[in-house]
Amino acid sequence: MFYDLASSSWGEEETRAIQRVIDSGQLTIGSHVRQFEEDFARTFGVRHALMVSSGSAANLVGVAALFYKKDRPLQRGDEVIVPSISWATTYYPLQQYGLRLRFLDVELESLNMDVSQLERALTPRTRMVVAVSILGNPAAMDRIRAFCDSHGLYLFEDNCESMGSTLNGKLCGTFGDIGTFSTFFSHHISTMEGGVLVTDDSELFHLARSIRAHGWTRDVPQDSAIFDKRPDDFFEAYRFILPGYNARPLELAGAVGIEQLKKLDSMLEVRRCNAALFQSLFAGDERFIIQQERPGARSSWFSFTVILNPALDIDRREVMRAMKDADIGYRIITGGCFLRHDVIKYFDYDTVGEIVNANVAHDRGFFVGNHPRDIAPQVERFHQVLDRAAVGRRRSVVSV
Numbered sequence: 001m002f003y004d005l006a007s008s009s010w011g012e013e014e015t016r017a018i019q020r021v022i023d024s025g026q027l028t029i030g031s032h033v034r035q036f037e038e039d040f041a042r043t044f045g046v047r048h049a050l051m052v053s054s055g056s057a058a059n060l061v062g063v064a065a066l067f068y069k070k071d072r073p074l075q076r077g078d079e080v081i082v083p084s085i086s087w088a089t090t091y092y093p094l095q096q097y098g099l100r101l102r103f104l105d106v107e108l109e110s111l112n113m114d115v116s117q118l119e120r121a122l123t124p125r126t127r128m129v130v131a132v133s134i135l136g137n138p139a140a141m142d143r144i145r146a147f148c149d150s151h152g153l154y155l156f157e158d159n160c161e162s163m164g165s166t167l168n169g170k171l172c173g174t175f176g177d178i179g180t181f182s183t184f185f186s187h188h189i190s191t192m193e194g195g196v197l198v199t200d201d202s203e204l205f206h207l208a209r210s211i212r213a214h215g216w217t218r219d220v221p222q223d224s225a226i227f228d229k230r231p232d233d234f235f236e237a238y239r240f241i242l243p244g245y246n247a248r249p250l251e252l253a254g255a256v257g258i259e260q261l262k263k264l265d266s267m268l269e270v271r272r273c274n275a276a277l278f279q280s281l282f283a284g285d286e287r288f289i290i291q292q293e294r295p296g297a298r299s300s301w302f303s304f305t306v307i308l309n310p311a312l313d314i315d316r317r318e319v320m321r322a323m324k325d326a327d328i329g330y331r332i333i334t335g336g337c338f339l340r341h342d343v344i345k346y347f348d349y350d351t352v353g354e355i356v357n358a359n360v361a362h363d364r365g366f367f368v369g370n371h372p373r374d375i376a377p378q379v380e381r382f383h384q385v386l387d388r389a390a391v392g393r394r395r396s397v398v399s400v
């Protein structure tokens with residue numbers, strides 16, 4: 001394909017790392033995963049990092065851990081404030097644990113949660129905000145953190161799309177009580193499948209470690225406050241304390257993650273260079289609304305979003321046809337407006353005010369890929385194609 005949505009970020013180092021693990025015979029979780037977790041925690045300046053089998057698993061394990069805290073655990077029926085645009089598995093654990101969702105609209109410019117609506121979303125049952133920085137672009141994490149602190153709420157930061165992005169110099173993913181990352185193919189680093197949960201809270205970390213592996217005690221430090229070790233090694237070896245999962249990553253993923261993390265900064269630099277070209281071509285053209293960084297934010301530019309200005313009558317189908325003809329890959333923005341998916345019928349939820357912008361993004365938006373390599377010819381061609389295909393007149397308002 002001339003301009004694909006994603007491509008491999010691997011070099012020889014990753015292949016060699018996989019071979020080393022195969023040669024060692026230790027394919028299940030072991031020292032490479034542990035090393036990757038230590039490297040990740042150091043890189044992101046957090047106390048604890050836990051590698052799991054996917055970003056979705058990180059969300060699931062993280063939400064579960066909050067239900068087993070000693071003090072102020074989440075409980076079924078509690079309310080959670082969520083943005084209307086995110087990936088499906090941002091929301092699923094919330095539904096599966098019996099939480100009630102309150103959906104907020106997004107800002108059209110950033111595609112992130114509209115924080116001006118936060119106070120309105122608050123009720124006596126609110127216990128948590130799930131914040132998501134969409135496609136590399138930091139949400140107003142500082143304001144969301146302050147809101148959570150002033151109302152005694154947990155902040156769960158699903159940062160699966162935004163590794164390496166910062167707000168006022170602080171890395172996204174580190175604002176929350178729990179932060180999650182995805183290392184799926186096409187993300188900022190790739191371990192094939194994979195995810196990471198970070199936290200500074202040792203209790204949450206120990207709970208998450210246990211929940212990651214069958215809910216047993218074996219992976220939890222023996223002096224952890226989440227259980228009382230008994231002097232019976234036979235019993236302790238298979239002791240189950242929490243209803244957990246098996247969300248462990250393979251050792252192969254850990255070994256690849258170590259190599260990928262070393263390249264993160266240089267890959268981010270290239271992504272930002274590509275983004276500068278994209279912005280120079282598209283910004284200021286009233287036909288296209290592109291993702292904008294809020295003051296103090298530095299996006300890690302997962303991809304390039306375009307929303308066809310709803311004030312003009314540009315036909316998205318025409319634009320897509322032109323992109324298809326030009327061999328340019330495109331797709332819906334993240335998962336679009338989550339409220340528009342059939343699965344919503346299984347959720348206990350309501351919306352805070354009208355959901356306008358998320359629907360505009362759903363109906364008139366799409367994204368094309370960014371890559372950790374120079375894609376100037378692709379971005380330029382994409383601009384030429386859109387420039388030609390996006391012909392539209394201003395919609396006239398008919399008054400009666």
Ligand SMILES: Cc1ncc(COP(=O)(O)O)c(C=O)c1O
Pocket residue numbers: 054055056057059086087089090132158159160161182183184194195334
């Ligand atoms: C916001 C968000 N959360 C969670 C996930 C799930 O990550 P994974 O695909 O690793 O399960 C994704 C996937 O891209 C995502 O975009």
